[in-house]
Amino acid sequence: MSFEMRRAVFSLVGRVRPILIPCLILGAFVLWGMFELRATEDRVAAVARVLAGSGPRSGIDADLAVDLSEGFEARIRDYLLRHPKVLREALDPRRLARLALEAKGDQLLDEAGFPVVESSDGQTEPLVLVEFFDYRCGYCQRFFPAIEQALDRASRGEGPNLRFVAVEFPILGPDSERVARLALAVRALDAELYVEVHSDLMGPDGPQDYSETGLRKWAEGRAWAVGLDLDALFESGLSSPTVDESLEAARMWAAEIEVTGTPFFGVRGPGGWMFDPESAASPETFARLLERASGSS
Template sequence: MTLRRLAPAVLGLALASPAFAFDPAAMNDSERAAFGDAVRAYLMENPEVLVEAIGVLEERQAAAEADNDQVLVETNADAIFHSATDWVGGNPDGDLTLVEFTDYRCGYCRKAYDEVSQLVESDGNIRFVVKEFPILGQQSELSARFAVAVLQLAGPDAYEKAHDALISFRGDITLESLKRLATDQGLDADALLKRMNEEAVTAVLRENHRLAERMRISGTPTFVLGGRLVRGYVPLEGMRAMVAEERG
């Protein structure tokens, strides 16, 4: 068989079977050059082979990333699902936990907000945990500090209302706007603004950032659903499908 005919056959075997071993070192210089030319010519005539190979590579990479993410979830499960500093909503006794790393100034977090709410409410058996993860600047930091302070001083019901208000807030987040928000919700604004700068609040955000670093989370929203790490926004029907898969 000539090298020109051999090249496509070798390439096909390599694509079909990762165990196939082909050693160009066994060739002399002229044979390697001829083989390279033959492979190039074949790929130029059959570019769909490259598309197929890239598709296989991407599938393998996605599978490896999913496996790695599952290990990260298992390794950090206690901090993800059972931190005493997090707000827990939905059904606290639900059969499946959904955790969201969120930033109040994140457009996709705001887009996901209504859909996550619909998912949790319509399902009725999801335990929902919020991780304050401010990464988009000073206004994100102020918002998260305010939310954590509300949870610590006023409790989970007040936090839920503050969370809803912050995620839908359209103006600039400043100390003055937060003071007005607190007053509108019947909270002690001065106490909350003081608490925002205390170590008790700082410690919560610090631990969330450390957890995100261990989990290789760099964007929002990021979800943990059961044993699955979901990076980025997912439409409602997609989340429902993942919930069904996790339960299945």
């Protein structure tokens, strides 16, 4: 391979690597554009491997019978200028979130260790509902009764079995992080208490003052706090390594699957993962998302 061709290949790979998912999508459309330019099937496959960063560079001589000179890049640029919708669709945040969830959602469940609440008869595989939430998010509070209802219906055999994965994702400032740390610190002491804490924090009797003093006063009157050492909880529990790791895992996975706001819902059913941004529009659209994921509509 000539030096100029190698330089063009490495330049192209270097530019696309920082934005891998958009690059993969863009690569598909580049293949389409090359087909219009009467490229052969072998050439198309080779370019796809280069754009994805997955093809061995040592094999480029044999596989890449395509001119990757400045003329080739100019043709890509010309195609995108003539079809700007292609780039908009490729970089649509909602599309990227869905693709990322499909690619990495199972890994999230297997590795992250987020709190899980399950209502299942043990006979059929449950739907998996993942929610990224913030306790101070009004929309998250609004959706909480719908989630409780879905879990209750599952427990009574009136709806699909459901596994709820709660991802603490405090994005509304220090107060949000403080209250998330409280919930996670209680969970670290007694995992079974997490459901009660979560329900109280999301419910109508949740705290009004999110300062440490306000949360401490609020916690003193809650049933789940009976028997807990609240002094130790607030002095060291909120800043424990376990709590830090949980919040860091949430931030990492939010970045991985393009979560930028709350609430964010993803559902895994028999047909795989589903992401529908409209599901966060109302509790009714959320319920329809669960129905579609279960195959009942």
